[in-house]
Amino acid sequence: MGLFDKLKKVFTNKNIDEKEKQELESYDKGLEKTRKEFVSKLNLLTMKYNRISEEYFEDLEEILIMADVGVETVMKFIDKLKARVKKENITSLEALKEIIVDELFILYVNNEVIVNKINYAKEGPTVILFVGVNGVGKTTTIGKLAYKMKQEGKKVLLAAGDTFRAGAVEQLIEWADKIDCDIVSKEAADPSSVIYDAVNKAKKENYDVLLIDTAGRLQNKVNLMNELEKMNKVIGKVIPEAPHETLIVIDATTGQNGISQVKSFKEITNITGVVLTKLDGTAKGGIVLAIKETTNVPVKFIGLGEKKEDLRVFDIEKYIYGLFKEW
Numbered sequence: 624m625g626l627f628d629k630l631k632k633v634f635t636n637k638n639i640d641e642k643e644k645q646e647l648e649s650y651d652k653g654l655e656k657t658r659k660e661f662v663s664k665l666n667l668l669t670m671k672y673n674r675i676s677e678e679y680f681e682d683l684e685e686i687l688i689m690a691d692v693g694v695e696t697v698m699k700f701i702d703k704l705k706a707r708v709k710k711e712n713i714t715s716l717e718a719l720k721e722i723i724v725d726e727l728f729i730l731y732v733n734n735e736v737i738v739n740k741i742n743y744a745k746e747g748p749t750v751i752l753f754v755g756v757n758g759v760g761k762t763t764t765i766g767k768l769a770y771k772m773k774q775e776g777k778k779v780l781l782a783a784g785d786t787f788r789a790g791a792v793e794q795l796i797e798w799a800d801k802i803d804c805d806i807v808s809k810e811a812a813d814p815s816s817v818i819y820d821a822v823n824k825a826k827k828e829n830y831d832v833l834l835i836d837t838a839g840r841l842q843n844k845v846n847l848m849n850e851l852e853k854m855n856k857v858i859g860k861v862i863p864e865a866p867h868e869t870l871i872v873i874d875a876t877t878g879q880n881g882i883s884q885v886k887s888f889k890e891i892t893n894i895t896g897v898v899l900t901k902l903d904g905t906a907k908g909g910i911v912l913a914i915k916e917t918t919n920v921p922v923k924f925i926g927l928g929e930k931k932e933d934l935r936v937f938d939i940e941k942y943i944y945g946l947f948k949e950w
Contacts, residue, residue, distance in 0.1 A: 628721070630944045649935055650945035653927025657908030661690050662950045669716055675708060679716075683723075691878045691907035696916045700730055724947055731915050731939050740936070741923070742867050742895065743832075748780075748825040750833045750858055750865035753898075754851070754888055755872035757788060757839035760900040760926065764872050765834045766798030767934035768898075768924065773802060777831040782821035783808035784854070787838040795836055802931065805830075814838065814850065815857045822861040835866070848891045855892070868895045870923060875902040875910055882910075885918045896923035899937075903927045911942060 633639075634647055664686045672679045680701055687697045704726055713719055743749045751768075755761045762785070769779045781799050783806060785791040792808050799806035807821035818835055825833040837854065840847055858865045871894050873881040881899075888894055897914055902925045911922055922937040 630940055631948070634941075634944050646935065646938070647941060647944070649927050649933070650938075650941045651948070653903040653925070653933075653935075654908055654942070654945035656903065656906045657690065658946055658949060660906040661686070661909070661946065664689070665950055669720070672716065675714065675716060675719055680705060687909060689907070690909035691905075691913060692909035693879060693882065693913035693917060696730070696913050699916070700726060703730075720950065724943060724950075727912060728939065728943055731912055733916070733919075744862075744864060744867050747862060748822075748830045748833050748865075749867045750822065750825070750835065750862060751868045751870060752835045752837060752851075752854065752858075752866040753870055753872060754837050754892065754894070755839055756884055759839070759872045759874040759877075759884075761785075761839060761872040762791060762794045762798065762836055764898050764900060764924070764926065764934065765795065765836055766802060767926070767931050769798070769804050769832075769834055770802040770931045771934055772832055773804060778829065779804050780821060780825050780828075780830040780833045781806040782818055782833060782835040784814040784818050784821075785836045785838045786810075786812050786814050786817065787840065791836065791838075815853050818854055819857050819861070822858050822865070826861055844887070844891060851892045869893055870896045870898050871920070872898045872900060873914070875899045875908070875926075876905045878905075878907055878910060879913070882914055882917055885914060885920055889918060889920070894918075894920050896921055898922075898924040898926070898934075900926035903933075908942075908946065911937075 668682050668686065684697055684701050688694055704722065707722055713722060753761050753765055765781060769781060772779050781795055781804055783792040783795045792810060796806060796808060807817060807824055809817050821833055855866065869892055871885055871888050873884055885894065885897060897920050899911060899922055902908055915921060925935055925937050927933050927935055
């Protein structure tokens with residue numbers, strides 16, 4: 624039994640618990656655009672060919688590139704696929720379907736233990752820094768994650784460290800009001816002074832988590848690097864091991880441009896995970912695989928809708944199932 628058959632067996636089990644069921648429905652609905660586009664092309668491919676051939680692989684390559692898996696990633700993937708077909712003497716297109724799903728899973732996992740959970744501090748507050756360019760949904764993501772953590776019983780504090788963008792502070796204050804969450808903010812202040820106050824408050828008042836918004840500028844890398852370095856020093860002085868996570872927020876609808884953003888921020892600071900927003904708004908959900916394969920940064924959360932409940936912990940098995948369930 625192949626991986627995909629195993630996933631189907633697990634996820635179509637009638638005894639699956641309610642929380643898991645809701646998660647699956649969320650993936651199912653959120654990946655609908657990608658699945659429709661992707662699977663319909665894969666089905667046409669299966670109808671077009673009655674045997675495995677070089678032409679089949681060329682067409683498959685094109686489908687994967689169109690799904691935003693990325694040219695380099697696709698080339699590597701097709702080479703591995705061909706090698707496995709040859710080694711295992713695969714001749715049936717039906718058997719090849721299982722191998723394709725298997726290999727996409729392997730491509731993401733890459734023989735590593737994938738950590739998609741937050742690295743919580745053993746004691747004291749866990750500090751999470753959010754970076755990313757303007758317009759990717761950084762502030763909204765912070766609001767949604769704060770809501771999620773509050774639902775899990777955590778005491779959460781927000782810090783409005785993006786004091787440059789007009790309206791950024793107000794937007795985070797609105798989120799804090801909406802989800803009844805404490806916030807540290809100052810108008811037209813130096814971001815590091817806001818963060819210093821927030822880290823001290825989080826430590827003194829026993830908060831479980833501090834979520835920090837930062838300015839989304841990438842035009843001048845030197846300035847941004849200096850700013851992030853300053854923030855990290857300020858945080859580290861109060862809580863030596865912090866920040867415990869630096870998450871980059873990427874808009875899934877920007878496609879390969881999102882990968883460039885991850886690479887650019889990786890040059891500046893230690894990125895520990897990706898939050899991929901608006902995955903439900905794109906037909907090119909293959910970007911998930913491309914990000915991990917080209918940057919080696921795991922996707923930790925995905926946005927699958929506009930409601931505050933629609934930020935989900937990324938699960939590669941649910942993603943693969945949501946992508947291929949109609950194939």
